[in-house]
Amino acid sequence: MRASGLTVFIAFFILSCGNRNTVGVGQKVDTGESSVTACRFTIETTGDINTVRILNPWQDTESTELVYYLLPRKMMLPDSLRERTVIRVPVERVVCMSTTHLAMLGALDATGTVVGISGTDLVYDPEIRSLIDSGVIPDVGYENNLDKELIVSLNPDLLIAYGVSPASAEYLRKLSEMGVTVMFDADYLEEHPLARCEWLKVFGLLTGKMEIADSIIGAVSRSYTELADSLKRMVTGRPRVLLGAPWEDVWYVPPSNSFAARLIEDAGGSYLFADLVTPNAVPFSMESVFSRATEAGVWLNPGSAISLGDIRQADYRLAQLPVFESGRVWNNNARVQRSGGNDYWESGVVHPDIILRDMASLLHPELFPGYSPVYYRILQ
Amino acid sequence: MAGRANISVALTFLILGLLLALLFVLDILIGSTRLEASDVFRSLFGQGTAHGEIIVMQFRLPKAVTAVIAGAAMSVSGLLMQTLFRNPLAGPDVLGVSSGAGLGVALMILTLSPVFEFSSLNPLHGWSLIIAACAGAGAVMVIIMAVSARVRDIMTVLIIGILLASAISSVVSLLQYFSNESMLKTYVIWTMGNLGNLSPVQVRVLLAASSTGLIMAFMQVKPLNALLMGETFSRSVGVNMKRTRIALFASASILAGSVTAFCGPLAFIGIAVPHITRLLFSTSDHKVLVPGVILTGATVVLLSDIVSALPGGGHIIPVNTVTSLIGIPVVLWIIAGKNMMGRKI
Numbered sequence: 001m002r003a004s005g006l007t008v009f010i011a012f013f014i015l016s017c018g019n020r021n022t023v024g025v026g027q028k029v030d031t032g033e034s035s036v037t038a039c040r041f042t043i044e045t046t047g048d049i050n051t052v053r054i055l056n057p058w059q060d061t062e063s064t065e066l067v068y069y070l071l072p073r074k075m076m077l078p079d080s081l082r083e084r085t086v087i088r089v090p091v092e093r094v095v096c097m098s099t100t101h102l103a104m105l106g107a108l109d110a111t112g113t114v115v116g117i118s119g120t121d122l123v124y125d126p127e128i129r130s131l132i133d134s135g136v137i138p139d140v141g142y143e144n145n146l147d148k149e150l151i152v153s154l155n156p157d158l159l160i161a162y163g164v165s166p167a168s169a170e171y172l173r174k175l176s177e178m179g180v181t182v183m184f185d186a187d188y189l190e191e192h193p194l195a196r197c198e199w200l201k202v203f204g205l206l207t208g209k210m211e212i213a214d215s216i217i218g219a220v221s222r223s224y225t226e227l228a229d230s231l232k233r234m235v236t237g238r239p240r241v242l243l244g245a246p247w248e249d250v251w252y253v254p255p256s257n258s259f260a261a262r263l264i265e266d267a268g269g270s271y272l273f274a275d276l277v278t279p280n281a282v283p284f285s286m287e288s289v290f291s292r293a294t295e296a297g298v299w300l301n302p303g304s305a306i307s308l309g310d311i312r313q314a315d316y317r318l319a320q321l322p323v324f325e326s327g328r329v330w331n332n333n334a335r336v337q338r339s340g341g342n343d344y345w346e347s348g349v350v351h352p353d354i355i356l357r358d359m360a361s362l363l364h365p366e367l368f369p370g371y372s373p374v375y376y377r378i379l380q
Numbered sequence: 381m382a383g384r385a386n387i388s389v390a391l392t393f394l395i396l397g398l399l400l401a402l403l404f405v406l407d408i409l410i411g412s413t414r415l416e417a418s419d420v421f422r423s424l425f426g427q428g429t430a431h432g433e434i435i436v437m438q439f440r441l442p443k444a445v446t447a448v449i450a451g452a453a454m455s456v457s458g459l460l461m462q463t464l465f466r467n468p469l470a471g472p473d474v475l476g477v478s479s480g481a482g483l484g485v486a487l488m489i490l491t492l493s494p495v496f497e498f499s500s501l502n503p504l505h506g507w508s509l510i511i512a513a514c515a516g517a518g519a520v521m522v523i524i525m526a527v528s529a530r531v532r533d534i535m536t537v538l539i540i541g542i543l544l545a546s547a548i549s550s551v552v553s554l555l556q557y558f559s560n561e562s563m564l565k566t567y568v569i570w571t572m573g574n575l576g577n578l579s580p581v582q583v584r585v586l587l588a589a590s591s592t593g594l595i596m597a598f599m600q601v602k603p604l605n606a607l608l609m610g611e612t613f614s615r616s617v618g619v620n621m622k623r624t625r626i627a628l629f630a631s632a633s634i635l636a637g638s639v640t641a642f643c644g645p646l647a648f649i650g651i652a653v654p655h656i657t658r659l660l661f662s663t664s665d666h667k668v669l670v671p672g673v674i675l676t677g678a679t680v681v682l683l684s685d686i687v688s689a690l691p692g693g694g695h696i697i698p699v700n701t702v703t704s705l706i707g708i709p710v711v712l713w714i715i716a717g718k719n720m721m722g723r724k725i
Contacts, residue, residue: 248570284695286439287435315577
């Protein structure tokens with residue numbers, strides 16, 4: 001790949017991000033050989049005040065830092081924080097812009113705080129779905145199409161957003177001006193599955209359930225690390241793994257430092273594009289991905305396909321790949337609601353250990369006799 | 381003099397034909413993956429490696445053939461519109477075909493995506509987008525033809541066409557405003573144009589539709605030449621204006637509509653290629669221009685496709701950006717050069 005100077009620079013920044021934050025107040029998770037640290041937030045505790053810093057909450061930024069001061073409800077507001085973003089905790093009324101936020105709150109048994117959701121169609125959780133269907137939790141719209149009046153009338157303590165670009169911050173600016181406290185969450189930008197799960201800490205602080213958060217993170221990372229370590233010992237051959245699907249003639253290939261590629265390596269597979277290191281997915285031509293994909297032994301996450309026929313219909317040439325003919329094609333949409341909500345992107349964020357076990361069982365079925373995957377389905 | 385002009389026209393045809401053949405071979409040789417030239421040629425004749433044959437016969441050959449058809453069809457469509465409207469800025473866009481097709485696709489993506497969770501692979505792809513684009517383009521074509529049958533002045537038809545295209549663009553913007561990221565991505569990638577995603581059956585359908593449009597264009601060569609002298613003159617030499625208009629609209633719409641449906645809206649080709657061709661052949665005779673535009677259009681799109689694979693390392697640039705970025709400076713350069721010599725286009 002001919003990487004431009006800028007790409008190299010951004011890649012360097014992303015890779016160096018881990019080091020930089022261990023120097024700060026790193027929330028280390030001991031994973032045996034190496035320690036994983038969520039890259040995009042730090043927590044600093046001074047007395048009753050927790051300061052949460054969100055670093056680079058969107059893509060292609062390198063010096064954005066958002067600071068939130070979490071204060072107990074009854075505490076007097078110190079003068080020094082008058083001009084700052086203060087969140088009174090525990091929060092009681094939350095508007096969530098992403099389904100991962102719902103999963104985090106759900107894991108902490110704080111679903112009851114949710115008063116509004118962006119994109120209710122994408123919600124999987126049956127409990128929340130029934131609240132949506134009965135009209136208790138409204139859809140607040142999305143992006144530049146937010147129903148700002150509705151949000152204000154919900155009187156939330158906090159709106160948890162995620163940023164794709166600085167523009168995301170811009171469309172929420174008006175809400176802040178209208179008195180809604182907005183916090184950006186960057187869990188989706190974390191490259192390590194455990195680092196994503198670690199964002200539970202932020203939600204633990206927000207809901208006053210830090211102990212539950214810590215115990216979940218501890219259990220999940222132990223289970224993840226033990227499985228990854230034992231796979232490392234037991235696995236003899238690593239199947240080559242093809243990831244994703246094309247959009248028309250373009251195939252956006254996730255780099256080897258992405259979340260999905262990391263899971264493949266930990267699950268005892270070998271990612272086809274292990275040599276590709278960039279911050280974002282890179283557009284490749286179908287022809288070149290096809291050439292490489294002939295080596296693949298397993299194909300994971302082919303878009304939203306639910307059958308091999310979907311793939312054949314999208315591009316007949318894909319059906320000639322040896323991996324397609326062997327039938328080892330799996331997609332992460334085993335748990336999907338009729339309106340489109342996929343639990344992989346919801347509860348999956350707090351269960352990276354289950355996702356890892358699923359993937360390992362697909363790559364090495366001989367090691368998991370009788371196991372049936374939770375999030376994955378085989379395409380037929 | 382006439383003899384010398386004929387020789388120069390024949391020579392231009394010969395050179396263009398050779399260039400087209402050369403670029404066609406180059407387009408198959410150069411791809412985003414490395415394949416030895418010998419392997420490419422062996423694959424063409426069924427003697428290559430299994431991998432080479434798939435790459436050449438299912439990726440590169442259909443793409444090159446699509447490039448030739450798309451270039452020829454869009455360019456002829458543009459030529460017909462420029463002559464009919466006697467306006468150098470007219471092109472297939474004037475018909476609202478591109479925007480109509482875009483509306484069809486946008487409606488499809490927005491209305492059906494909640495059912496299928498629209499992203500890269502789903503049942504909506506393949507024929508469904510093509511059918512949506514055809515329906516959109518066809519609906520706009522019918523409106524324009526209905527208007528053209530009632531309005532006598534061709535300039536009014538032109539204005540109505542442009543207004544209709546703007547109105548449709550606004551509806552598409554509105555749809556985009558209400559759609560989410562993955563829908564937007566699907567739509568935006570469609571608008572970037574794509575020559576390489578057609579199955580052999582789709583290439584055949586595109587070829588059949590375009591051939592129909594091209595044959596209809598050849599049948600209108602005489603009325604087209606008469607139109608250059610104005611509608612009044614045309615009527616005086618016995619051209620049935622109503623029938624000619626409908627025939628030209630139908631042919632241009634079939635050409636642009638089928639290409640847009642299969643390859644997305646290919647920018648610039650329809651407007652620019654007729655100008656390049658007129659300059660190359662120094663004539664306005666449609667007997668020369670129609671075949672000339674076919675050759676030039678195919679050549680330009682093939683060249684764009686080759687350039688789009690040049691970044692190497694498996695990456696490609698959307699062909700639509702290449703046609704505009706490379707084509708527009710070329711046309712500006714030609715126009716500037718000719719104008720300095722005191723000639724108008």
